[in-house]
Every structure is written in C-alpha cells, then in structure tokens.
Amino acid sequence: MVKVTVWNENRHENKNPLVRSVYPTGIHGAIAEFLRQESFEVRTATLDEPEHGLTDEVLNNTNVLIWWGHTAHEEVRDEVVEKVRLRVLDGMGLVVLHSGHFSKVFKKLMGTTCDLKWRDTGEKERLWVVNPGHPIASGVGEFIELEKEEMYGEHFDIPTPDELVFVSWFEGGEVFRSGCTYTRGNGKVFYFRPGHETFPTYYNADIQRVIANAVNWAKPVERNRPVYGNAKSLEKISSK
Template sequence: MINVTVWNENRHELTNEKVKEVYPEGIHQTIAAFLREAGMDVKTATLDEPEHGLTDEVLDKTDVLLWWGHMAHHEVDDEIVTKVQQRVLDGMGLIVLHSAHFSKIFKRLMGTSCDLKWREADDKERIWVVNPSHPITEGIGEYIELEKEEMYGEHFDIPAPDELLFVSWFEGGEVFRSGCTYRRGNGKIFYFRPGHETYPTYHNEEIQRVITNAVQWAKPVERKRPVYGNAQPLEEIKDKNK
C-alpha cells in the first residue's frame, strides 16, 4: 500500500466563503478522499500545524507527498523545505499542484523562478494529452475540458521537463505546459497545473484519475541512494610508473 501525505496551506478555506462552498473540508480532504478510494493510506497536513504537519516521523513514512499552496508560500519554514528536499533526493515522490509552482520546495528543486502569466476570468481550459503512452495519462482521452479555470500562460520559467505530458489551451488564447515530470536524486516529481481554489476542479473525475495515476508513478523505487564522495577502487590500479 502506498503511504501518501496531502499537504495544503488551508488558508483560503478558512477565509473565503466561495472556497468554503467548493471545498468545505479543505482541498486536502477532497484529494485525500479520492486517493483513499483508490486504496492508498492517506494522511493530511496543513501549514498551521506544528512543523506544518511534516515532522520527521511523517516524512519518513511518506512515499508520495502532494503539495498545494498559494497565499502563504513565504510562511513555510526553510528547515522544513530542506527536509522535504532531502526526502525527495532519497526517493520520496512529490506532486506539485496548481499555484504550488511558486512554493519554496518546487523553486528549490527546479532552481528557477517558476514564474508565469495568470488571469482569473473564468477561462475554459482544454488540457491536451501530448504523451499518451505515459502511465500518468492512462485512462484519459485526447483531452480534459474544464468549463472554468484560472489561466496560466507561457512563458513558464521552469527547466525543460524530463517528460511533457499535458499542454493546456485557454479560451483567451494562451497555452501552458501543464503536466511536467522531473527526476531529482532518487525521487520523481510531477507538476500538474489545474486546481484554482474557487473552482471545483478536484471534484472532476478525470483530474482525480490523473492525480491518482501520478501517485502510483511517483512512488519510490526500492533501492538505496548512491554513495557519493571519495571512493576506493573496485579493481587493483596498476602502477603506471613501472
């Protein structure tokens, strides 16, 4: 069984009535519910818990961590970010959702600003599958269509993805690399664009299918991380001076 932790800053749900209507128990609980239905062992964590809910014990037991944040990226403690980064390098999967493109952990792992264009105008979004053989796109048709979403537009300041899975088109004319995979150390990372807090995106069954597939894909590979630094030779090195 895959051990999953869904992290959410959980601020909009406490202050915005529209968000409360869409996600009355929080975005994290909505995501946790459909992952549990898929047979995963799921815990949740939020920003205002001690250590943001990401204690050493929680992180050590987490196979895949999902991250949603928006208005309080700056409040995430750098020490926790470093611990999450180390766990990813050691093999924990990380799924970065929507506005978490600007989270400390994603920017740390990408090494770029991760900035983009955006607009809230009820754009229709069509998320095209551009890598139909990938496990994350399994069970998805040629595209996913969302009646209303926040627009994200290029240029998206990220490193070139290891794999590009989805490209979004928006009603206003923009396009966006909306599904990207990366590998860092032993860990796998998936960035997935849709999920603005005022829209019911995480109630959409196709979006749920992508996220569920992504958790399966990002789970750790059973191997030890390579040993780095000064190394003794595996074979005898002959004296070249003789």
C-alpha cells in the same frame, strides 16, 4: 502500500466562504478522499500545524508528497523546505499542484523563478494529452475539458521538463505546459496545473485519475540507494 501525504496551506478554506462551500473538508480533504479510494495510505498536513505537519516522522514515512499552496508561500519555514528537498533527493516523490508552482520547495528544486502569466475569470481550459504513452496519462482520453478554471499562460519560467504530458489551451487564447515531469536526485517530481480554489476541479474524475497516476509514477523505486563519497575499488588497481 504507497504512503501519501497531502499538504495544503488551508488558508482559503478558513477565510473565504466560497472556497469553503466548494471544499468543505479543505482541498487536502477532497484530494485525500479520492486517493483513499485508490487504496493508498493517505494522511494530510497543513500550514498551521507544528512544523507545518511535516515532522521528520511524517516525511520519513511518506512515499509521495502532494503540495498545494497559494497565499502563504513565504510562511513556510526554510528548514521545513530544506527537509522536503532532501527527502526528494533521497527518493520521495513530489506532486506539485496548481499555484504550488510558486512554493519555496518547487522553486528550490527547479532553480528558476517559476513565474507565469495568469488571469482569474473562470474560462474554459482544455488539457491536451501530448504524451499518450506516459503512465500519468493512463485512462485519460485525448484531452480533459474543464468548464471554468484560472488561466495560466506562457512563458512559464521552469527548466525544460524531462517529459511533457499535458499542454493546456484556454478560452482566452493562451497555452501552457500543464503536466511536467522531472527527476531530482533519486526522486521524481510532477507539476500539474489545474486546481484553482474557487472551482470544483478536484472532483473531476479525469483530474483525479491523473493525480492518482502521478502518485504511482512518482513513488520511490524499491532498491538500495546509491552510496556517495570516497569509494574502495571493486577491482585490483595496478601500481604505476
């Protein structure tokens, strides 16, 4: 069974009654609920827990980590970020959602600013599937339409994705690379744009399907990890 940890800074839900009304159990709670229905083993972690809920024990027992953050990126301790980065390099999958593009861990793995344009007016978003054969798009039609979302616009300062799965169009005219995959070391990373805290995006069945697909895609490959460092020869080396 795939072991998933859903991480959320959980600040909006505690401070903003509107967000609390949309996600009464927190964004992490809403995501964990639908993932459990997919038969994943799911736990949650939040910013204000000891070690941000990401102890060595938790990370070592996580196959895929889902990350949502927004207002408190700088409060995430650097040593925890480094532990997450090393786990990804060792094979743990990472699914970064919405404003997690500005998280320390995503920026560290990407090596760029990960900056973008944004506008929070609650406009229509249409996410076009531009890679219909990709497993993350399985079970989704030609596009996903969200009635109200925050706009993210290009240029998105990320490395060129290994694969581009979704491109968004917004009512105001902007476009955005909304579903991007990467390989980092032995691990896989998927960035998925939708999910502003004041809109019920994570209750949308297609959005839920994409996140569940991303978990299955990002889970570690079952094999022995490569051995690094000085290596003995497999064949006899002739003396010169």
